[in-house]
Amino acid sequence: MSAGTGPSVERLVARTLLAGGLIGMALILVGGAFYAVHGGFHHHAVHLSRPPLGSPAGVFTSLRQVLDGLRRRPMDPLALTALGLVALMATPIIAVALAVPAFLRAGDRRYATIAAIVLTMLVVSLAVAGGIH
Amino acid sequence: MSLTIFSVAVLFTSVGAGAVGSILGLGGGILLVPILTIFYGVDLHYAMGASIISVIATSSGAASYLRTGLSNLRIGLFLVLATISGALVGALLAGVVPVRALELILGLALSYSAFTTVRQLHDELPERLSEDRFALRFDLEGRYHDLRLGREVAYRAQRVAPGFVAMFGAGVLSGMLGIGSGAFKVLAMDYLMRLPMKVSTATSNFMIGLTAAATAGIYWSRGDINVLIAAPVAIGVLAGAYLGTMLMARMRNTTVRKLFLPIVVYLALSMILRGLGIHLR
Numbered sequence: 001m002s003a004g005t006g007p008s009v010e011r012l013v014a015r016t017l018l019a020g021g022l023i024g025m026a027l028i029l030v031g032g033a034f035y036a037v038h039g040g041f042h043h044h045a046v047h048l049s050r051p052p053l054g055s056p057a058g059v060f061t062s063l064r065q066v067l068d069g070l071r072r073r074p075m076d077p078l079a080l081t082a083l084g085l086v087a088l089m090a091t092p093i094i095a096v097a098l099a100v101p102a103f104l105r106a107g108d109r110r111y112a113t114i115a116a117i118v119l120t121m122l123v124v125s126l127a128v129a130g131g132i133h
Numbered sequence: 134m135s136l137t138i139f140s141v142a143v144l145f146t147s148v149g150a151g152a153v154g155s156i157l158g159l160g161g162g163i164l165l166v167p168i169l170t171i172f173y174g175v176d177l178h179y180a181m182g183a184s185i186i187s188v189i190a191t192s193s194g195a196a197s198y199l200r201t202g203l204s205n206l207r208i209g210l211f212l213v214l215a216t217i218s219g220a221l222v223g224a225l226l227a228g229v230v231p232v233r234a235l236e237l238i239l240g241l242a243l244s245y246s247a248f249t250t251v252r253q254l255h256d257e258l259p260e261r262l263s264e265d266r267f268a269l270r271f272d273l274e275g276r277y278h279d280l281r282l283g284r285e286v287a288y289r290a291q292r293v294a295p296g297f298v299a300m301f302g303a304g305v306l307s308g309m310l311g312i313g314s315g316a317f318k319v320l321a322m323d324y325l326m327r328l329p330m331k332v333s334t335a336t337s338n339f340m341i342g343l344t345a346a347a348t349a350g351i352y353w354s355r356g357d358i359n360v361l362i363a364a365p366v367a368i369g370v371l372a373g374a375y376l377g378t379m380l381m382a383r384m385r386n387t388t389v390r391k392l393f394l395p396i397v398v399y400l401a402l403s404m405i406l407r408g409l410g411i412h413l414r
Contacts, residue, residue, distance in 0.1 A: 014198075017196035032140075039183055088193065089186070
């Protein structure tokens, strides 16, 4: 391994990716279970094609929509599933963000810098895309 | 189709895609998009939205590669610098450069890579450690315990400068053509930088998660991610990736390369056809 830093940063990043995956999976499954309990699977056929206007059930385009769905009573179970997907999407970015201080603690300034640049580019491309508002 | 049948069918398909994706470092999009559109009749936009989720899920499901040393965090971060900046440049260039000529060139380049992959099909591991200046400077090395060979394998990247340039190019192309670049990353690491094949695909798994996370926002805000389609994909791919990582740790490097070859050939053909104006999908 490198410059005596050991695999601690690797372990942290691996753990973060794994945890993010499991949290996302859990939210998706709980949302799916609620959806099933509320009869969602019986009422709907899947809309496999995209309507030209408006959002069909199951499409969220902003974090606000997800939060609104969660606050609604009765809660929109698909919003919980969408939250799971958001958790999954945020996971790699969070992992890199945590790697920056971890590299610093391990005394690897060079890779702390590289991870910080990668993180900046990730955030920039999210922001350029309009991203998750 | 009823939602129940659809979800269950997509879930099981995705387990397979996740397993294959995690073994080959591709993220499963290359398999999922055609399956979802052709067999399930899913809209291309929704299929691509689900595919970007599958890439991130593969990367997360394959996290244990980082712990066993098969995936190299430093090599991944170093090379992803090139890929992401390439993708940003590619997104800016989109619409300026003639796409079809590009696809044709890419198809020919991939045909050449397929040819070189055939030539080194039976190389289990690179013979010696490199003394590449950049590899030494940037710590592009590591070791892992190979369960198949039953011993420690130490590796160090060769030809880092051309590898970095190739990664930048892969990023530019993926940004411009809207295609995933997992296969190019694996080729650059295996063929140019002469990393062990398993290290190449495992490290690619980590990298594609990062680049996918950067672009997922675009798909999300365009409304391309349909929860009802992406959720069973995410669950299936995560499960498949956990499974795939266990399988790959016990495979030979040459086996992984043999599984990888048909993907390169398929990509080469589809790119050449696209360049000629014929779309497979």
